Amino acid sequence: MNPPGEADIARVRFIKSAQRLGFSLGEVAHLLELEEGTHCCDVRDLAQQKLVDVRTKLADLRRIEAALAALVRDCGERREAAPCPLIVSLQR
Known part of the structure; x- marks a missing residue:
């Protein structure tokens, strides 16, 4: 080889x-x-779609981050006798 x-x-x-x-x-x-570089419009279109995908994923990640942060906060504030807020939210 x-x-x-x-x-x-x-x-x-x-x-x-x-x-x-x-x-x-x-x-x-x-x-x-x-x-070879002569298809810049095609490359731009592909990159534009990738950018849209990345922005969508970022928005999803921000939503997930906010939900998890709230659940972590709620778990820290719960009383011993109360059920775990994270588990309760997953059971809905």
Whole structure:
């Protein structure tokens, strides 16, 4: 087996960089098809959709964070005889 060449190393770097930005392997494969740089509009559209996805996930994470923070606070304030607020909320 031949050692990896510069082109192979550059391709792996490209893939890893795209994955760090949240692109799936399927999306990375599509980006590799567009890699020569003449399809900037297509790349922008793909990146725009990824940005929408990331913003949606961030909004979901903020909602989850707020709910968990409230439950943790409620758990800290509960009385011994009262049921755990987190467990109660999960049973609803």
